[in-house]
Amino acid sequence: RAPFIQENLLMYTKLFVSFLNRALRTDLVSPKNALMVFRVAKVFAQPNLAEMIQKGESSVPGRLH
Numbered sequence: 001r002a003p004f005i006q007e008n009l010l011m012y013t014k015l016f017v018s019f020l021n022r023a024l025r026t027d028l029v030s031p032k033n034a035l036m037v038f039r040v041a042k043v044f045a046q047p048n049l050a051e052m053i054q055k056g057e058s059s060v061p062g063r064l065h
Contacts, residue, residue: 002052
């Protein structure tokens, strides 16, 4: 799992922030919208994800922040 996260680091950092901003404006009464937010939340609730992201960021020259 860690190599996949490192290869797709921007999805787990920059694009996730964009998703959160959009999700806050989303109508969660709609089942399709609620399911989409649930699925993304399920991915980000994985154990040790934050640690894997930090390791991935530390291995990138020039840091993403």
